Amino acid sequence: MxxxxxxxxxxxxxxxxxxxxxxxxxxxxxxxxxxxxxxxxxxxxxxxxxxxxxxxxxxxxxxxxxxxxxxxxxxxxxxxxxxxxxxxxxxAANDVALVILQLDADEATAVVASLAGDVLFRTADHHGRPMGDPEPVLDVLATVLERAVAAAGGMQRRVVDVTVVVFAPVLGDPPVVFGDSDMGWGEVDVLGGLRKRVPGLPGSVSLHSDAGFAAMAEFDLIPGIRDMVYLKSNSGIGGAIILGGRLRTGAHGLAGGFGHLPMDHLGERCVCGQRGCLVLVAGPDVVLKSAGLGEELETAGLGSALGDLTDRIARGDARAVESFDAAADWVARALHVLSRTLDPQTVVLGGYWSVLADRIERSFAEHAPVSASPGSYLPTIRAGQLENEATLVGAIRESRKRLLHEPLEVRLI
Ligand SMILES: [Zn+2]
Missing domain, CATH: 1.10.10.10 (Winged helix-like DNA-binding domain superfamily/Winged helix DNA-binding domain)
Structure with missing residues (x-):
């Protein structure tokens, strides 16, 4: 934009x-x-x-x-x-390439894009989600990065920017992953780990959290919107807040971390120390397990298990529907808290929730206060248009913007 x-x-x-x-x-x-x-x-x-x-x-x-x-x-x-x-x-910058490296709780993806935003090459590997051990995950991330850099070289393009996007909060200078419950990570220096594995890492390299990119990509597709809450689930639950057309990350860069909204004070203890966080009552692991897909999650990975879950819900499989609708009730409650707090015009549901947004919307309407007549303060609930691609689309756009911030220097990087 x-x-x-x-x-x-x-x-x-x-x-x-x-x-x-x-x-x-x-x-x-x-x-x-x-x-x-x-x-x-x-x-x-x-x-x-x-x-x-x-x-x-x-x-x-x-x-x-x-x-x-x-x-x-x-x-x-x-x-x-x-x-x-x-x-x-x-x-004229046809000899440059941007690389986007995306890590989620299932796989590592690398994309080579042109400055015009066209995707020229894409590769992905599963990392098997070794809980609590970032080293093998960084090995896989480095492998797909090397493949992308080689592909760019094969196209006679110089890599001028590497944007690394993770599913966890990113803080500090130099930026590090702050911690993640889906992988059992504490603080992890992802960029340091990549530099060690890929010597002479080309161009500028930066580390970002995924939800802000995804939110801005979806925001750009909705005309006339200024205030939006983004809530998504694939690896865990994340989100972002856009107010007055700008992404708001808060005093510590943690705004939008909705996965750890404490929802159920009698619930299970979370790694964050609270009880009954949204990710524990409505996250993908709990939904898949209660839908009978826990084994598929372990063996085939998150993407495959979530695809199976949405297929089963579409077919009306009672166990899958019941499992998701129980989670949707918690999501709807969280959305009412966010609506009261931020008063957005719209809520966009991303990740695998984008194909199930109607079920969350129904629960949101059922839990609405009686004082809220339709068209009053309640936001509209929308399905994300980019589904699981939102983060990549947003990351490519931000990388282009960053490079074009000094348009006279593009060829000198
Ligand atoms: Zn928590």
């Missing part, structure tokens, strides 16, 4: 003024490059129209980007046989 936050406060301001301040100029370069990322080859007038910049500003900015080698002119095309053919501009 391109943010139209012009420093002057109004689009189309005087172009000579736009070149006075370095910050404003960099922002406007980012707008031009961002337009080409979003829309592909475009004429100068299309860029002006799309960004709200004046035609004169676009001419000056594109000249700088062409000189830096970030964009280039392509063969003029005739505008429908009428008028003068228009020269189109496109991103």
């Amino acid at each position: 391109v943010t139209h936050a012009h420093a002057s406060g109004s689009p189309g301001f005087d172009s000579s003024h736009s070149l006075v301040s370095g910050d404003v100029r960099r922002h406007n370069l980012e707008l031009v490059a961002g337009h080409l990322v979003e829309h592909g080859p475009s004429s100068r007038s299309q860029i002006a129209e799309g960004t709200g910049l004046t035609r004169g500003a676009v001419t000056a900015l594109t000249r700088l980007l062409v000189d830096a080698g970030t964009i280039r002119e392509v063969e003029p095309v005739s505008a429908g046989g009428k008028g003068r053919p228009q020269t189109l501009l496109e991103l």
